[in-house]
Amino acid sequence: MSTALQRPPALTTPPPARTPAARLRWTAADAWVMTKRNLAHVVRAPEEVVIYFTLPIMFVLVFGYVFGSGMALPGGGDYREFLLPGVFAMTMLYGLGATATGVAFDVDRGVVDRFRSMPMARSALVVGRSAADLVRAVLELTTLVVCGLLVGWQWRNGIGDALAAVGLILLLRLAITWIGIYLGLVVPNPDTVGVIVFPAAFPLTAPSNVFVAPELMPGWLGAVSEWNPLSSTVATTRELFGNPGFGGDSWAAQHSLLLAIGWPLVLMAIFVPLSIRQYQKLSR
Amino acid sequence: MTTNDATIVAEGLRKRYGSSYALDGLDLTVGRGVVHGLLGPNGAGKTTAVRILATLLSFDGGSARVAGHDVVTEADDVRRRIGLTGQYAAVDETLSGRQNLVMFGRLYHLSARQAKRRADDLLEQFDLTAAADRSGRTYSGGMRRRLDLAASLILAPEVLFLDEPTTGLDPRSRNDMWDAIRSLVAGGTTVLLTTQYLEEADQLAGRISVIDTGRVVAEGTADELKARIGGDRIEVVVHDVAQLGAAAAVVARVGTAEPETDADTRRVSAPVADRMAALTEVVRELQAAGVAAEDVGLRRPTLDEAFLHLTGHQAAIPEETAA
Numbered sequence: 092m093s094t095a096l097q098r099p100p101a102l103t104t105p106p107p108a109r110t111p112a113a114r115l116r117w118t119a120a121d122a123w124v125m126t127k128r129n130l131a132h133v134v135r136a137p138e139e140v141v142i143y144f145t146l147p148i149m150f151v152l153v154f155g156y157v158f159g160s161g162m163a164l165p166g167g168g169d170y171r172e173f174l175l176p177g178v179f180a181m182t183m184l185y186g187l188g189a190t191a192t193g194v195a196f197d198v199d200r201g202v203v204d205r206f207r208s209m210p211m212a213r214s215a216l217v218v219g220r221s222a223a224d225l226v227r228a229v230l231e232l233t234t235l236v237v238c239g240l241l242v243g244w245q246w247r248n249g250i251g252d253a254l255a256a257v258g259l260i261l262l263l264r265l266a267i268t269w270i271g272i273y274l275g276l277v278v279p280n281p282d283t284v285g286v287i288v289f290p291a292a293f294p295l296t297a298p299s300n301v302f303v304a305p306e307l308m309p310g311w312l313g314a315v316s317e318w319n320p321l322s323s324t325v326a327t328t329r330e331l332f333g334n335p336g337f338g339g340d341s342w343a344a345q346h347s348l349l350l351a352i353g354w355p356l357v358l359m360a361i362f363v364p365l366s367i368r369q370y371q372k373l374s375r
Numbered sequence: 376m377t378t379n380d381a382t383i384v385a386e387g388l389r390k391r392y393g394s395s396y397a398l399d400g401l402d403l404t405v406g407r408g409v410v411h412g413l414l415g416p417n418g419a420g421k422t423t424a425v426r427i428l429a430t431l432l433s434f435d436g437g438s439a440r441v442a443g444h445d446v447v448t449e450a451d452d453v454r455r456r457i458g459l460t461g462q463y464a465a466v467d468e469t470l471s472g473r474q475n476l477v478m479f480g481r482l483y484h485l486s487a488r489q490a491k492r493r494a495d496d497l498l499e500q501f502d503l504t505a506a507a508d509r510s511g512r513t514y515s516g517g518m519r520r521r522l523d524l525a526a527s528l529i530l531a532p533e534v535l536f537l538d539e540p541t542t543g544l545d546p547r548s549r550n551d552m553w554d555a556i557r558s559l560v561a562g563g564t565t566v567l568l569t570t571q572y573l574e575e576a577d578q579l580a581g582r583i584s585v586i587d588t589g590r591v592v593a594e595g596t597a598d599e600l601k602a603r604i605g606g607d608r609i610e611v612v613v614h615d616v617a618q619l620g621a622a623a624a625v626v627a628r629v630g631t632a633e634p635e636t637d638a639d640t641r642r643v644s645a646p647v648a649d650r651m652a653a654l655t656e657v658v659r660e661l662q663a664a665g666v667a668a669e670d671v672g673l674r675r676p677t678l679d680e681a682f683l684h685l686t687g688h689q690a691a692i693p694e695e696t697a698a
Binding site: 117120121124127128131132135136200201202204205206207208209210211215373374375 | 429430431432433451454455457459461463465466467468469470471474478479481482483484510526
């Protein structure tokens with residue numbers, strides 16, 4: 092640093108946006124920068140993504156081959172074909188950890204302070220995070236689909252239905268992202284977040300229709316499982332993919348499509364405002 | 376200096392946490408193109424003050440303007456004119472140095488080309504070109520702090536907040552940082568510097584505000600603050616604490632103010648007007664009074680003493696001298 096630092100000739104930067112339309116463009120530009128930032132993380136630290144891929148692939152192998160050999164479906168059909176939509180949804184749930192840890196890291200390391208001291212749109216940090224996580228989810232799903240095809244899973248109702256199913260899975264991921272953002276802001280210690288998320292997420296996957304039919308569970312547990320947001324998405328996507336499922340007579344099972352759309356929207360209606368409030372609390 | 380020429384004006388800032396005040400009526404006026412030091416012990420409110428002025432923190436009373444804009448109602452205008460470098464390097468440690476600077480440039484809404492060129496310039500200026508494409512995680516503490524400072528300078532801010540910028544740095548990195556700060560100010564930037572290190576304030580700051588328990592307890596140049604506790608002092612250490620009273624009587628006759636005595640260190644001291652005359656006279660009179668002195672000396676007050684005198688706290692000692 093021997094050379095003298097000089098203030099450079101004035102850099103041209105547009106004045107802050109004043110009108111609502113200009114504000115929206117400003118926010119969109121900032122959110123895009125933040126999205127690219129989070130995606131650059133994936134490129135820079137691919138090992139983290141590999142860890143998140145490993146778990147669902149293990150589930151496919153362990154449940155599909157080890158336990159699956161001994162499991163029969165009430166309505167007949169191939170267990171692995173039945174299992175895959177469940178693993179798709181489960182992987183989305185585990186994304187919670189990545190989101191929460193990423194947010195907690197930012198807050199903990201002070202980089203959020205820098206962002207907040209800049210004339211950037213304050214919502215860009217969280218919007219960029221959820222956009223980047225959605226892109227990541229697409230990557231994860233692509234890997235799992237390839238994996239699934241290798242073990243004999245397939246979609247049987249045409250590409251339109253299959254894409255609709257993917258859309259529902261991503262909608263679930265979006266809702267989970269906002270839960271993760273909230274968690275990351277509430278528990279601003281990245282290490283604690285990792286410790287909390289996995290023990291909390293795993294029990295959520297068991298009382299559901301991911302591995303076993305809720306009808307086979309004790310009464311109250313079956314009811315919990317049928318109303319589990321994960322179950323609604325899984326039941327609906329099984330139908331859309333044309334994979335074997337359970338059907339079921341309960342209201343929740345009969346209206347799984349409604350719930351597969353409704354649950355994520357309800358979760359977002361809760362966690363988006365909570366996250367925004369928590370983010371604003373940083374200035375207190 | 377009138378408040379119109381000032382770059383930072385804070386009036387009666389109050390910030391409450393529960394029932395205690397982190398800031399309790401803080402007033403601060405900082406002129407253009409200077410380094411102004413905020414000096415105070417841990418918990419005095421330095422960081423709170425900086426966070427409020429940098430629009431990061433809400434507050435409960437008073438008002439503040441930075442670079443001509445109100446920090447609450449015109450926060451975005453303030454944010455376009457400030458840079459902030461804190462105790463912890465606030466950069467993205469996963470991204471490379473270059474990716475960091477380009478990202479921050481884009482967030483200031485520079486064009487892609489401008490952001491890239493500015494990043495290259497800053498990497499060069501801060502001696503980071505060789506490490507530009509490495510992940511920030513691999514940087515040393517000093518490099519990370521330089522990257523952080525570079526990120527604060529993307530828009531060449533009018534006001535730069537440096538919150539303990541050398542805490543935890545080795546002496547060489549600290550000197551590099553000081554050089555960088557000096558050349559920035561030579562280029563016209565106003566710097567508000569918080570530090571626990573008196574040497575740092577003495578080296579860099581034209582004016583210093585001493586903060587304690589959330590308010591400014593003294594303000595002036597380093598020399599003025601030292602002068603607050605008088606000019607030269609004569610100091611006598613007696614052999615036997617029983618003779619401290621006799622020694623104090625001698626010192627009182629020579630000194631220009633009441634002597635201060637400290638039984639623990641068997642020490643008595645007082646400000647004097649004429650250095651050499653006072654020294655000769657004290658030595659002679661101590662002998663005449665039969666007081667056995669272990670040490671008699673003259674010295675100038677340090678900023679440490681001024682600080683202790685003003686706040687009643689000992690200042691922090693930089694790690695490398697403490698170790």
